[in-house]
Amino acid sequence: MTVVAFLSVAPVREGSMAADVADAVDALEAFDVEYETTPMGTVVETDDVGELMDAVEAAHRAVDADRVSTFLKIDDKRTATSSAADKVERVEAHLGREARSGSE
Template identity: 75%
Template sequence: MTVVALLSVAPVIEGSMSAEVAKAVDALEAFDVDYETNPMGTVIEADDVGTLFAAAEAAHRAVDADRVSTVLKIDDKRTSEERAREKVDVVEDHLGRPARSEE
């Protein structure tokens, strides 16, 4: 099984959050997960939901702030081994082009 999730961890602080967000992303390295960070969060893939939760908790705990806001959206498709990139590929097949604007 492949579990895909969107994780967003953000300290509630004034000014730039980038250093604390970097700590959250770095915490994922300790787990057997694939991940890709984008401007709105980090997409994580794991073989099971337990690994996913453990990685998300580590990312949450890595942020040093009095208050931390974490959102975890999980896609646990139990009858398929489809990876996150494959999901994007299918959308791009329908579009007939990459699923992004040209820069």
């Protein structure tokens, strides 16, 4: 896959946002994307930037709130195919360990 993105969708309000974030993540299921949710956002991968944008719009619209904040960062490497996992593996190769604390 060549398009890797970081997506964060959340309502702007006080209190837990977990249910709203779950709605945004669930909306991604309707699209030809792979994703992994982290505590700060969701990494999304696809071969097509158009598919990504459609998925982002659906995730944004899935949050039912008066105000919704969506952050999107896209890495569209057009000359090579590299997954998010590949990118992490290259960093880990330089570290000589997993890219997380407490790893051995």
